[in-house]
Amino acid sequence: MATAPIAALDLRLRRKSLIGYSVGMAGYMLVIVALYPAFKNSSNLDKLTQSSEGVAALFGISGSITSPTGWISANAYANFFPLIVLLLTIGYGVAAFAGQERDGHLELILSLPYARARVAGEKIGVLVLQAVILSAVVLATLLPGPAFDLHLPLGHLTTATLGIVLLGVDFGLLAMALAASTGNRGSSLGITSAVAAASYLVATLAPLVHWAKPARYASLFYWSASNSQLEHGLGWAGLAILAGTGAILATITIRSFNHHDLRG
Amino acid sequence: MTTAIATHELTKRYGEARGVEALDLEVPAGEVFGFLGPNGAGKSTTIRTLLDFQHPTSGTAEVLGMDSVAQSVEIRERVGYLPGDVHLFDHMTGQAHLDWFERARGSHDPTLVASLVERFEISLDRRVEDLSKGNRQKVGLLLAFAHRPELLILDEPTSGLDPLVQAEFDQLLREAVAEGRTVLLSSHSLDEVQRVADRVAIIRDGRLVVTNTVEQLRADAPRIMSVRLSARTDPARFRVVDGVVAATGREDWIDLRLDGDLRPALRLALEIGLDDLTARHADLDELFLGYYQDDEAR
Numbered sequence: 282m283a284t285a286p287i288a289a290l291d292l293r294l295r296r297k298s299l300i301g302y303s304v305g306m307a308g309y310m311l312v313i314v315a316l317y318p319a320f321k322n323s324s325n326l327d328k329l330t331q332s333s334e335g336v337a338a339l340f341g342i343s344g345s346i347t348s349p350t351g352w353i354s355a356n357a358y359a360n361f362f363p364l365i366v367l368l369l370t371i372g373y374g375v376a377a378f379a380g381q382e383r384d385g386h387l388e389l390i391l392s393l394p395y396a397r398a399r400v401a402g403e404k405i406g407v408l409v410l411q412a413v414i415l416s417a418v419v420l421a422t423l424l425p426g427p428a429f430d431l432h433l434p435l436g437h438l439t440t441a442t443l444g445i446v447l448l449g450v451d452f453g454l455l456a457m458a459l460a461a462s463t464g465n466r467g468s469s470l471g472i473t474s475a476v477a478a479a480s481y482l483v484a485t486l487a488p489l490v491h492w493a494k495p496a497r498y499a500s501l502f503y504w505s506a507s508n509s510q511l512e513h514g515l516g517w518a519g520l521a522i523l524a525g526t527g528a529i530l531a532t533i534t535i536r537s538f539n540h541h542d543l544r545g
Numbered sequence: 546m547t548t549a550i551a552t553h554e555l556t557k558r559y560g561e562a563r564g565v566e567a568l569d570l571e572v573p574a575g576e577v578f579g580f581l582g583p584n585g586a587g588k589s590t591t592i593r594t595l596l597d598f599q600h601p602t603s604g605t606a607e608v609l610g611m612d613s614v615a616q617s618v619e620i621r622e623r624v625g626y627l628p629g630d631v632h633l634f635d636h637m638t639g640q641a642h643l644d645w646f647e648r649a650r651g652s653h654d655p656t657l658v659a660s661l662v663e664r665f666e667i668s669l670d671r672r673v674e675d676l677s678k679g680n681r682q683k684v685g686l687l688l689a690f691a692h693r694p695e696l697l698i699l700d701e702p703t704s705g706l707d708p709l710v711q712a713e714f715d716q717l718l719r720e721a722v723a724e725g726r727t728v729l730l731s732s733h734s735l736d737e738v739q740r741v742a743d744r745v746a747i748i749r750d751g752r753l754v755v756t757n758t759v760e761q762l763r764a765d766a767p768r769i770m771s772v773r774l775s776a777r778t779d780p781a782r783f784r785v786v787d788g789v790v791a792a793t794g795r796e797d798w799i800d801l802r803l804d805g806d807l808r809p810a811l812r813l814a815l816e817i818g819l820d821d822l823t824a825r826h827a828d829l830d831e832l833f834l835g836y837y838q839d840d841e842a843r
Contacts, residue, residue, distance in 0.1 A: 287649075386634060389633070391596075392621060394618050394621040396617075542598070545589055
């Protein structure tokens with residue numbers, strides 16, 4: 282039997298969207314990199330963000346926006362990049378279970394001699410792989426940065442990218458866990474998107490709003506993207522929380538799918 | 546007689562809604578077994594439970610001697626399944642489906658695959674979204690048979706197939722049985738089942754109402770007696786007579802369904818005044834409809 286037939290099938294089904302997301306994100310990042318020399322000495326831009334904590338918080342900016350880490354963080358790593366990874370992973374998380382069940386494809390897959398845990402495991406593998414590929418493309422577009430005076434600390438850049446991968450995987454797994462237990466596409470998508478939005482808001486508003494400060498520790502965005510990760514790296518605590526959350530959600534997904542009755 | 550499928554008090558409920566209730570089904574190996582019932586009777590629920598798409602609420606099922614839950618992977622290795630409305634991947638061709646199934650299963654029988662493609666004129670090089678329902682069903686049929694499984698579970702398999710293809714399909718089932726394989730053929734159509742089945746089970750409202758050979762069902766079929774009486778008579782007068790299971794009026798005639806001695810009904814007809822009479826055994830269609838109908842409707 283093939284090594285991972287279900288993963289191979291899902292990758293085949295998702296390849297167009299993965300290529301689309303990757304090409305789009307690469308284009309966006311290259312523009313951001315190429316624009317840096319035009320803004321790196323803009324003191325007005327720095328003044329704008331430094332004078333308004335609210336504006337800075339909403340864009341996930343901490344420190345100087347014209348520094349290399351501030352520029353990439355404000356334009357991608359603190360907002361747009363995680364958002365695109367989440368669109369990819371949450372979309373797949375829902376489609377891989379509830380979407381395929383609604384379309385009758387899951388019945389076809391489960392008629393093959395594979396245990397449900399194996400099916401769920403391969404789908405989780407595809408989720409991780411998609412987040413890794415998209416994030417690796419983004420990371421690769423930053424490598425020519427020095428040619429545009431954009432010098433980023435490679436170690437921190439790599440761990441911050443890992444943080445975004447894990448953030449995407451965690452929310453993808455939340456979508457999977459809901460879809461694998463309910464088989465309901467709409468509610469799985471809605472609940473996961475709402476949790477992701479709340480998590481983002483709590484993490485970005487924390488510097489401004491009193492009540493949000495303690496709550497930020499419950500936000501996966503805080504541990505992965507909204508706490509100056511490009512400047513300071515992901516950190517062991519962030520890595521442990523993101524990986525631990527992923528492990529728990531993966532276990533719940535497999536157990537839920539094992540007990541789920543496929544709808545006819 | 547070895548058994549290919551055996552369920553013991555198998556029950557599946559969806560909350561308050563009924564699926565199947567205390568089902569004791571036995572499918573002998575090496576036969577085409579017809580599983581009949583109207584839409585919503587519980588046929589698909591039974592099949593989906595046998596294949597572990599759904600877990601039983603209570604009771605157990607054994608397929609090829611293995612437990613349907615604990616050994617579901619081993620069961621599916623040896624079973625070919627064809628749903629009535631097979632959901633293939635729109636953007637993939639039939640060949641891509643076949644290749645993927647072969648990789649997932651480990652192997653297919655290339656001679657059988659080639660023969661089925663030729664016999665059923667299966668379009669493998671076109672994307673599924675460009676195929677008609679019947680042609681998609683043929684690809685599904687190929688996927689179910691390609692690994693030469695010991696047991697074929699076919700849920701309304703001929704929906705969308707034209708009559709010529711249906712005849713070829715019947716022949717394929719006979720060949721499978723001649724090779725010692727077993728077929729569970731689920732259908733709401735008696736016509737489809739009686740062409741090929743050795744034995745049938747009829748399910749209604751989630752419960753088995755009868756299991757027998759087609760031959761024995763024919764032999765046990767009740768008689769239909771129609772009487773034309775000289776005086777207008779309410780058919781209800783016959784419903785209380787011994788041996789009468791149903792009585793309905795039709796213009797000047799009263800049709801009686803008799804499941805025992807016909808003499809009491811005949812005596813009543815003679816008392817009223819008998820002008821004309823016909824009698825025959827019920828054909829399978831009528832028998833089948835009788836099992837489908839609720840008691841109140843009789």
